[in-house]
Amino acid sequence: MNAAIQIAVDAMSLGGLYALTALGIGLIFSVMRLANFAHAELVTCAAYALFALSGQPLVMAFSGAIVVAVALAVVTERIAFRPLRRADPTTMMIASFTVSMLIQKLLVFTLGSRPKSLDPVPMLSQAVSIGPTQVSLLKLVTIAVCAVLLLALTLFLKRTSFGLQMRAAAENFTMAQLTGVRANAVIVVAFALSGGLAAVVALLFAAQSGFVQPRLGVPLMITAFVATVIGGMGSLPGAVIGGLLVGVVTTLLQAYLPPDLRPFREAFLFALVILALLVRPNGLFPARGLKERI
Amino acid sequence: MRYSVSMLASVVTSLLLAAAPASSETVKFGLVMSYSGWFQPIDGSTIDGAMLAVKEINAKGGVLGQQIEVVSFDNKSEPLLGADGALDVIGKGAKAILFPSDFDFGAPGAFVAQQNGVLSFSGASDPKWGVAGIGNLAYSMSNASQAQGALLAEWAFETQGWKTAYVLLDNTIFYTKSLCGSFATRWKQLAGDAGLLGEDTFLNSDPSIDAQVSRINGLETKPEVIMVCSYAPGGPSALRQIRAAGLDQPIVSGESMDGDYWAGTVPNLSDFYVVTYGSFYGDDSDPAIADFFKRYEAEYGKRADVSYGLRGYSAVQAWATAAERAGSVEPAAVAAVLDTFKDEPLAIGPTTFTPELHISTTRPITLVQAQDGKFSAVGKATVREFSLD
Structure with missing residues (x-):
């Protein structure tokens, strides 16, 4: 019972972090078929903003992180991705790699590659008891924040006119444009939302890891990208469920694999991913607009 | 035909003679290290330590009366670039080279150094950095x-x-x-x-x-x-x-x-x-180490934040000491003396090498x-x- 609560909390908090990252990637993919690898740098730069604003009240530091991530997302869209909007998805993906590498190297160049310590929300670094079980407060907060954000985003997509436009664009971009959806606005809002999500991920992740360095967002981004593929590229519920699933499976593998096999945790994880894709090549929740048309 | 061969030989000889005085002025020590990239924070203070040793040894008259000249190459935190770096500094005359403080990072360059008969030092803590993994010219300054x-x-x-x-x-x-x-x-x-x-x-x-x-x-x-x-x-x-x-x-x-x-x-x-390797918080019980960190701080205007500088310093110190004792900077001669180091008082502490083991184990x-x-x-x-x- 004790162990079960702990594993459930571990799995949900890690899954939540992946889900928020996957959602940021999925938002962009759904409206413009761009697998944005530079999403990692949105997280990284937001974390650097938190570092720069260390010592300021949390509200200020977090607002700064949001401003930085949203601005960076919108600027990369304008400079790097808008000119390529009619290009092949592969071309856009390569462009996103370029943006990602450029920002990483700029960070190394200007701020150095040595990790910098930060502690954005010191009060979260403590253990709380659920019955006899000790869990870190941060994990509970992570789970709560993920739940609230997912709910808010769902309401935004379902209840607002902009949400409707985004869903229409995700389903069939050309058709949506023909019916009067403003393509540029939808895409810019998608990038801004993705930047906002990245800032939240940066705050939660920095509070957990306690440092920032130029490659901070990369491992998160890679796992979250796998999650969007499992969930179904272009499907937002798919991205969320994929993220949760990867977090849960990783935690369970780490918890229950025998010690000799634990170093090969990733091999088991990716074997499961391959299996999932063999059974459902388009992911668990294929996006309707994405099917190959002959 | 025979005449032209001998003429060629005399031209080559005179060229070598002409080049000789220039190369005898300084002796070259190579630094093929991560001056940039993600490994730089680890190599940075090792480089600083090595440069401090070069400065201090040169101030005391150098090695065998020759000033040490550092030839450097940035491997940009890419291990494989170390091989290019080794060729580059060997081409410039390096007799010994300091490589990054990790076997995987330093080995590509060290293999090239070994093939060219040049000494390779490192702060790698892996005993493979020595006879077993690289060759008889590789020495580590770390504790295994x-x-x-x-x-x-x-x-x-x-x-x-x-x-x-x-x-x-x-x-x-x-x-x-x-x-x-x-x-x-x-x-x-x-x-x-x-x-x-x-x-x-x-x-x-x-x-x-x-x-x-x-x-x-x-x-x-x-x-x-x-x-x-x-x-x-x-x-x-x-x-x-x-x-x-x-x-x-x-x-x-x-x-x-x-x-x-x-x-x-x-x-x-x-x-x-x-x-x-030593406490740089001003409280090391070994006065030599405490003094090293004071000199380090004076030289670079900041307190050390890792102890790795001792390894860079000691690598240059070990090489210079062995060369003085051997009366030559030729790598094989220097290696022969390094192999006889028994509790040699280097900055990093008493250091022992044997012909089989080129890394310390029992150093305090x-x-x-x-x-x-x-x-x-x-x-x-x-x-x-x-x-x-």
Whole structure:
């Protein structure tokens, strides 16, 4: 019972972090078929903003992180991705790699590659008891924040006119444009939302890891990208469920694999991913607009 | 025909003679290191230490009356570029080269140096940096990782009196694997198999080690000490997550967690013990090491934040000492003297090499602790039993 609560909390908090990252990637993919690898740098730069604003009240530091991530997302869209909007998805993906590498190297160049310590929300670094079980407060907060954000985003997509436009664009971009959806606005809002999500991920992740360095967002981004593929590229519920699933499976593998096999945790994880894709090549929740048309 | 060959020979001879005076003015020492990129924070102070040694030795008249000239190459934190770097500095006349402080990072260049008959030094803590892994011209200034692991086990069990341990291994690099491996082996010899309550692994880039921490938290009997084999940034982050989960046991760690530059990651860190080459917090019991860090601070205008500068300094010092004694800077002659080093008093401490083993094992090593976020020296310790396998 004790162990079960702990594993459930571990799995949900890690899954939540992946889900928020996957959602940021999925938002962009759904409206413009761009697998944005530079999403990692949105997280990284937001974390650097938190570092720069260390010592300021949390509200200020977090607002700064949001401003930085949203601005960076919108600027990369304008400079790097808008000119390529009619290009092949592969071309856009390569462009996103370029943006990602450029920002990483700029960070190394200007701020150095040595990790910098930060502690954005010191009060979260403590253990709380659920019955006899000790869990870190941060994990509970992570789970709560993920739940609230997912709910808010769902309401935004379902209840607002902009949400409707985004869903229409995700389903069939050309058709949506023909019916009067403003393509540029939808895409810019998608990038801004993705930047906002990245800032939240940066705050939660920095509070957990306690440092920032130029490659901070990369491992998160890679796992979250796998999650969007499992969930179904272009499907937002798919991205969320994929993220949760990867977090849960990783935690369970780490918890229950025998010690000799634990170093090969990733091999088991990716074997499961391959299996999932063999059974459902388009992911668990294929996006309707994405099917190959002959 | 014969006439032209002899003419050619005389031209070549005169060219060589003409070149000779120029090359006899200085003797070249190569630095093929990570001046940039993600490995730079690790190599940076090693480079600073080596440059300080060159400056001080030159001020005293150099090596065999020749000034040391440094020829450098930036491998940009790309291990394979080290091979290009080795060729580059050998082409410029380097007789010995200092490579990055990790076997995987330094080896590509060191193999090239070995093939060209040039000495290769490193701060790698892997005994493969020597005869077995690279060749008879490779020397490491570190204490072998296996000796560090065994020493930590002996110190924790015998000096501190902790009876149960848990091993948490960052399974990313060779150093951490052999460190934790030898700790576990030595711990079981001392405390019995039952004294090791468990072993677990993580990766440096893992976003979270929640599951690993929960496993420790779920143990019936909590360990009295946790051995963490990792390096920044994943290592400090692991400490943070261990402490955040309410585990406040003492934590011990190897030289890759040296330094206080990451201390902000784990605010108010207490009961943390790490092996280093010397305490740069102004309290090392060895006056020579304390003095080294004073000179380092005076030279670079900032206090050292890792002890690795001692390794860079000692590499140049070892080479210069051996060359003086050999009366030659030719690599084979210098190596022959290095192989006879017996408790040679280098900056890093008494250093012994044998024709078979080109890394220290029993050199006393400094233990540093963190209490309430403040680092200070605990003392020196020497390993008694270990295995290099």
